[in-house]
Amino acid sequence: MNRLGCMLTVTALLMGLTSCEERFSESVPAAGEGNPVEVSLSFGFADEEDGYALSVPADTRAGEDGEGGAFSARLLPAAKTRTGEVISAPDQLYNLEIRQYDSKGGYKNGKAYGNVLLGQHLEVTLSALTDCQLVIVARGNGGAIAALDGKSLEQVQKMDVSSSVINAIDPSNSEDMKKMPYVLHLEHVNVVTGTDGKAVIQSPEGSYDTRLLLKRLAARLTVSWNYNVSGYELKQLLLQSVPLNYAVIPTPDSEGNYPSILDQFHTVEIDMNKGSSYSCWIPANVRGESPAANSDLQRTKANAPKGSSFLNFVAVNATDPKKKLDYRVYIGGKTSSDFSLNNNTEYSYVVNFGHTGIPTNDKRVTYIDPVPASENNENFVPTANCFMVAPGTGFCFDPLAYQSGGAETTNETLKGWCQGGGIVRVKLLWQTKEDGDIGEPVMGIVTSENDHTNIVDLKRTDGTDPVSYPVKDKGEARVYCRVAPGTTGGSGVIAAYDNNGKILWSWHVWVTDYHPDATGNVDVQKPSTKRKLKFTYGSHPEQRPMMDRDLGAMAGYAKAPTLDVEKFKAHGFQYQWGRKDPYPSSYSNRPIITVKLPQKITEPIVGIMSLYQPDGVTFLPFNPSYNGQASYRTAYQNPLTAYKPTTSQYWFTSEVTNSISGAWSATVKTVHDPCPAGWRVAKAEEYYSLFSDKDYSGTLPSYSTNNMNMSNYNTQGDDKGFVLRYDKTDQSKVTYFRLCGYYADGEFVQIGYFDFIWCCNCAKIGNTYQARHLQLVSTSSSQRRGINGINNGGTLSAMLPLRCIQERD
Numbered sequence: 001m002n003r004l005g006c007m008l009t010v011t012a013l014l015m016g017l018t019s020c021e022e023r024f025s026e027s028v029p030a031a032g033e034g035n036p037v038e039v040s041l042s043f044g045f046a047d048e049e050d051g052y053a054l055s056v057p058a059d060t061r062a063g064e065d066g067e068g069g070a071f072s073a074r075l076l077p078a079a080k081t082r083t084g085e086v087i088s089a090p091d092q093l094y095n096l097e098i099r100q101y102d103s104k105g106g107y108k109n110g111k112a113y114g115n116v117l118l119g120q121h122l123e124v125t126l127s128a129l130t131d132c133q134l135v136i137v138a139r140g141n142g143g144a145i146a147a148l149d150g151k152s153l154e155q156v157q158k159m160d161v162s163s164s165v166i167n168a169i170d171p172s173n174s175e176d177m178k179k180m181p182y183v184l185h186l187e188h189v190n191v192v193t194g195t196d197g198k199a200v201i202q203s204p205e206g207s208y209d210t211r212l213l214l215k216r217l218a219a220r221l222t223v224s225w226n227y228n229v230s231g232y233e234l235k236q237l238l239l240q241s242v243p244l245n246y247a248v249i250p251t252p253d254s255e256g257n258y259p260s261i262l263d264q265f266h267t268v269e270i271d272m273n274k275g276s277s278y279s280c281w282i283p284a285n286v287r288g289e290s291p292a293a294n295s296d297l298q299r300t301k302a303n304a305p306k307g308s309s310f311l312n313f314v315a316v317n318a319t320d321p322k323k324k325l326d327y328r329v330y331i332g333g334k335t336s337s338d339f340s341l342n343n344n345t346e347y348s349y350v351v352n353f354g355h356t357g358i359p360t361n362d363k364r365v366t367y368i369d370p371v372p373a374s375e376n377n378e379n380f381v382p383t384a385n386c387f388m389v390a391p392g393t394g395f396c397f398d399p400l401a402y403q404s405g406g407a408e409t410t411n412e413t414l415k416g417w418c419q420g421g422g423i424v425r426v427k428l429l430w431q432t433k434e435d436g437d438i439g440e441p442v443m444g445i446v447t448s449e450n451d452h453t454n455i456v457d458l459k460r461t462d463g464t465d466p467v468s469y470p471v472k473d474k475g476e477a478r479v480y481c482r483v484a485p486g487t488t489g490g491s492g493v494i495a496a497y498d499n500n501g502k503i504l505w506s507w508h509v510w511v512t513d514y515h516p517d518a519t520g521n522v523d524v525q526k527p528s529t530k531r532k533l534k535f536t537y538g539s540h541p542e543q544r545p546m547m548d549r550d551l552g553a554m555a556g557y558a559k560a561p562t563l564d565v566e567k568f569k570a571h572g573f574q575y576q577w578g579r580k581d582p583y584p585s586s587y588s589n590r591p592i593i594t595v596k597l598p599q600k601i602t603e604p605i606v607g608i609m610s611l612y613q614p615d616g617v618t619f620l621p622f623n624p625s626y627n628g629q630a631s632y633r634t635a636y637q638n639p640l641t642a643y644k645p646t647t648s649q650y651w652f653t654s655e656v657t658n659s660i661s662g663a664w665s666a667t668v669k670t671v672h673d674p675c676p677a678g679w680r681v682a683k684a685e686e687y688y689s690l691f692s693d694k695d696y697s698g699t700l701p702s703y704s705t706n707n708m709n710m711s712n713y714n715t716q717g718d719d720k721g722f723v724l725r726y727d728k729t730d731q732s733k734v735t736y737f738r739l740c741g742y743y744a745d746g747e748f749v750q751i752g753y754f755d756f757i758w759c760c761n762c763a764k765i766g767n768t769y770q771a772r773h774l775q776l777v778s779t780s781s782s783q784r785r786g787i788n789g790i791n792n793g794g795t796l797s798a799m800l801p802l803r804c805i806q807e808r809d
Contacts, residue, residue, distance in 0.1 A: 036109065037191060037199035039124045043096070043116060043136070045089050045182060046213040048220075051347040052077045054334040069297050070359035071351055073329045078222070078346040087171040087220065087346075090178045092117050095139035097148050098124055100191070103131045105153030112149065115141075119211075126191045128199070134186040135249060138214055141178035145248055153249070158590075160245035163266075166218050166281045182214035185249050215344040217246050219284060221331065223311060224277035225351040232325055234353075236314035238617060239268040241307055241438045243283040244604060250284065257288050261307040262564055262589035264604050265437035267617045284343040285309050285332065293337045299330045300363040307438050308332070308339040311351070322447050324368040327353070370447045370454035374480035382408065382677035385580040386508040386551065388515055391442070392485030399423060399458075399496055399505065400474040403677045404669040406808055410474040413671050414505050417633055421498040422470025426458045426479050428614040429506060429639070431492035435565070436587050436609060441616030442490035442511045443483050452614060456481045456494045470499065483511050489554050491573065491582065493639065506639045508573075508582050508674065510552055518678025521545065521809040523733070531556060532806075533735055535689035535726040537709060538696060543686050544806035548735055550757075551575075551674060551802055552582055557736035560712055560719035564589040567720055570738035571609070574799040576651050577758055577771045578663030580674045581639040583624065583799050584609035586741045591720070591752030593782070597624045597743075607751060611640075624799075625746045629653045632672070644745055644797045649768060651797040660769055660796070664760035669807055679804035684759040684772040684790045686805055690724045691789075700775060704786030708776075717780030720752045739778055743799035753781035758794070758802040770794055 052075045092115050099110035109127040116122060126134075135156060139145040144165050148156055161181060170176040190202040202208040227234040244264035252258045270278050287305040292298060304310070310330045317323035329351055332341035341347065359365045377394040381387065382403035389395060400418070402411040431443040446452040457480045460466050471477040481494060495506035516524065516532040521544055523534035532545040549556030550572025561567050568589075573582035586592070587609035595607040602621045604610050611620040622640040630643045631653050643651035652660060663672045666683040673680050688696050692709045706713055711734055712723040720739050727733040741751035757774040764770075771794040779786040794800070 033128055033130070035128045036125055037128050037193065039126055039191065039199045039201060040121050041124050041201070042119050042121045042211045043093055043138075044118050044211060044213050046215045046344060048087065048216065049342070049345040050078050051075050051332075051334070051345055054345070070355040070362040070365045071327060071329070071353040073296065073349055073351045076348050076350055078220075078348045088174045088177040090138070090141070090180060090182075091174070093138040093182070093214070094141040094178055095143055095145075097135075097137045097139060098126075099135045099137075099148050099151075099156070100126050100129070101133040101135065101153040102129065103133065103188075105133070107150075107152055108132065110148075112147065126199070126201075128191050128193070130190045130192070131188055131204075132191060134184075134189060134201070136184040136186075136212060136214060137248065138182040140181040144179055144181045145183075157247075157249045157251045159248040161217065161248065162245055163281075163283070166246060166283075169281065171220065171279075171281075181217045181246075181248075183217055183248060184212055184214045186212075217248070217343055218281040219341050219343050220279065220346045221282045221341075222277070222279040222346070222348040223331075223351065224349070225313070225353070226276065227313075227315065227353045229315065229325070229353055229355060231318050232315040233318055234272065234313060235316045236312075237270040237272055237278070238312040238314075239270060239280070239282075239309070240312050240617075241265050241285070241309045242268060243285055244437075246283045250286070252286070255288055256286070257305070257307075258284070258286050260564065260589045261435050261438055262568055262587060264606065264610075265307070266604065266619075269617070282309070282341060282347075285341040287332075287339040289333075289335075289337045290339065291337055293339075296336050297362065297364070299336055299339075301328060301440075302363070304330050305339050306435065309341055311349075313351070313353070315353075322368075322370050322451075325358075326366040326368060328364050328366075368445075371482075372453045372480075373455055373457045373482040374453075374459050374478075377480050377482060380478070383411075384507075384677040385671075385674050386510055386582075386676045387481075388510045388512055388676050389481075389483055390513050390515070391483060391487045391489060391511055394480070394482035396478045396480045398474055399426075399471065399477060399479050402671050404807075406678070411505075411671050413632070415473060417504055418470070418472040418498075421500070422466075422472040423458065423477070423496040423504055424467045424470050424499045426456045426494055426496050427452045428455050429493040429495045429503075430611045430613065430620045431616065432490035432584075432609065433612060433616075434488045434490055436568070437604065440484060440487050441612055442487045443492035443509065443614075443616075445484075445616040446614040449615075455483070455614070458496070467499070471496075479507075481509065483509065487511065489513065491552050493582070495639070503637045503639065505636060506581070508552070508580075510676070512554065514549070514556070516545070516547060518676075518806060519808065521806075523727070525558070525733070528556075528558075531558070533726060533733070535686065536728040537689040537726050538691070538694040538728070540685070540688045540696075544809065546682055546686065546805040547679070547803055549803070550738075550740075551804055558734055560715070560721060560723050560736055567738055570721070570736060571740045572801045572803075574743055574801050575674055575758060576642055576799050577762065577794065577796040578652070578660055578672055579635060580672050581636070582674065583622075583642060583743065584611055585801065586748060586751040588751050592741075592748075593750060593753070595748040595751070597747055599623060599625055599627065608748060624743060624748075631655055642743065642797075642799060646745075649770075649795045649797055657769070661762040661764070664758075664762070666760050674802070675804035678807055680807050681758065681760040682803050682805040684761050684774070687757070687759070687774045687790065689726045689728075690774075698772075698790040698792075700789035700791050701787060704779065705788075706786075708788050713779075716778050720778075722755070722776050737776055739776065740801060742801070745797075750781065750783070753778050753783075756791070756794070756798075756800045758800045759790070762796070763792075765793065769796060771796055773800055 200208040250258040292303040313327040315325045379395045383401040534545045552573035555569035571585040709725040755776040759772040761772040773794040775791040
């Protein structure tokens with residue numbers, strides 16, 4: 001069982017955490033339900049727990065004393081690893097608030113009490129109530145936690161404290177420690193009148209206490225290391241999969257784990273020039289147990305629960321710096337199978353490295369000897385703006401070619417831009433991780449900042465150096481790419497550069513096991529990696545099969561997924577109409593109506609998926625709402641910039657206007673189409689089978705109607721998506737459209753409520769070019785509630801997801 005329940009339930013509180021003035025009552029008659037009563041309470045701070053004291057004896061943890069391991073990672077008593085650090089506790093409870101909620105989280109009573117002395121008896125006004133909840137928060141001197149006044153429990157559970165606020169607190173400085181917040185959440189208590197006529201807080205078992213102990217919001221991590229491996233030098237230390245912020249009241253999942261892996265995580269790069277030890281505050285990261293990790297040697301990526309925090313040590317070969325040893329040390333837990341980091345706990349580790357040669361038998365260590373992407377890579381594929389690639393796969397293509405209608409042609413647009421210099425190098429521009437901010441980078445980690453050849457490389461077909469002889473035409477060169485093995489998939493972008501360091505073109509690499517055949521005019525259900533959907537419902541012209549997911553999505557579903565993580569995997573990328581460049585979609589485990597966006601996102605932002613640099617660690621800034629317009633050349637030089645002028649609906653300059661309506665076409669696939677080879681952006685008419693009216697003609701009603709061919713109409717709000725039928729004879733054939741929201745002007749909106757899907761149709765309405773899109777709006781939305789249909793008025797500067805349909809039979 002996860003320790004969260006023990007830490008937060010009032011039973012554990014009364015029996016082990018607050019053993020002061022404990023009393024028991026055989027019979028406690030209830031006060032009038034809902035009436036205000038005065039409860040006399042005093043408060044203190046729970047003692048900090050020592051991770052070592054929680055752990056099993058060292059001699060029971062296999063692998064710690066050699067046993068073939070490349071290193072040992074031991075929890076030690078905190079006092080042994082602190083370098084003079086003594087953690088103070090505040091001298092009183094600063095900015096104390098006590099809030100009472102009913103069992104469903106509705107606000108009942110409470111107030112702010114200001115600063116309260118430790119042990120001081122306080123008369124607290126509460127409502128007499130059975131099975132209620134109490135949230136007691138010492139917000140800290142300076143208010144690290146915002147005021148709780150007027151908030152429901154659900155709203156409090158969405159509150160967090162920035163890591164930057166906690167990180168600034170010096171644990172050895174008593175004045176600083178006054179800023180540290182402390183929290184106690186009692187989930188099941190009764191506020192009743194005791195036999196002596198005094199109101200008390202009572203546990204469901206009948207015990208009650210007058211003194212409550214709050215827990216420090218943060219855990220404390222201290223690590224020291226000794227590296228003694230011949231021929232290698234320790235160069236980098238990263239603390240990975242760390243929750244970005246501190247949840248005031250955690251919201252555990254069904255297994256008791258928190259935070260959600262859809263929350264924000266980050267990586268801390270530790271300055272190794274400051275010595276061989278490091279200490280920091282760290283948020284709780286409760287990930288539970290993995291029985292497969294039955295010894296320290298088995299605390300591997302394969303066995304660790306997803307989202308577990310770990311230390312990543314990287315050592316470099318002394319004679320060949322391309323060769324590296326990557327050591328992974330999972331932290332937290334009281335046994336080898338436990339991966340949880342709890343608040344108010346000190347975790348103190350010493351890591352000793354000592355081995356000879358390459359430790360091939362220790363799965364916690366990865367030996368990195370990068371191979372050029374061009375080596376043993378003759379998997380030549382047709383060129384498109386998107387390549388579908390399985391993890392660990394290599395491929396190569398002609399950068400000046402382009403496939404349309406099954407025929408290879410020259411990319412005349414790129415060729416024209418190359419005449420001023422041509423392509424001299426290719427690099428990895430960005431990539432995602434497997435699960436938002438956690439997991440592995442799906443393209444891999446480049447050898448160095450200036451050497452990306454282990455992932456993407458450029459070779460001229462005549463063997464000459466492209467730096468001396470830039471690539472300017474079809475047939476002159478190949479781009480070689482190889483993506484990292486062993487991941488669950490994601491995306492990346494590789495780019496071609498001229499000699500001035502400017503991007504000439506870029507390509508989306510969709511890392512996925514999904515590989516539907518681009519020919520064959522039939523519906524395919526199994527295997528799911530080949531699934532494609534032939535829409536036949538209604539009186540509409542025959543059409544070719546469509547993909548079962550949005551472009552760039554990690555998964556497609558033939559039913560509504562139940563887990564939040566599964567729902568996220570249905571998010572594809574988003575596109576400005578007429579452009580090939582993918583933009584990250586939303587990333588959230590809860591609905592969000594509006595995410596305000598800066599012109600440039602320079603750090604992770606709640607609700608938006610993060611992109612990562614070629615090192616696989618560093619967040620990559622991007623511009624979701626640049627106030628300006630661009631030509632195609634300028635736009636493609638800046639694939640991470642979305643042009644959203646405040647004075648126009650167009651992302652493009654006037655030179656593009658007359659040709660924009662044909663940028664995406666159902667007739668001839670163009671060089672601006674973002675779909676893989678053999679596929680194109682679907683047109684509006686190819687979605688008509690999703691509507692219940694067999695003669696649907698592309699109209700958009702002005703009011704809510706149940707006009708979709710939907711199998712989950714009554715659960716669409718909970719499903720955060722539409723499950724739509726499409727087959728004229730088999731109503732069990734369905735596809736899931738996730739309500740992922742979209743980029744509007746300066747904001748990302750309607751996560752969990754809207755799904756707008758670009759179509760390739762664009763026409764002038766009045767004096768303005770607008771594009772058609774499939775509009776899906778949940779009945780749980782407060783805007784456009786349940787109004788579904790084809791919308792003809794799409795603003796071309798908006799960014800929406802899309803689906804791809806086969807080009808030919």
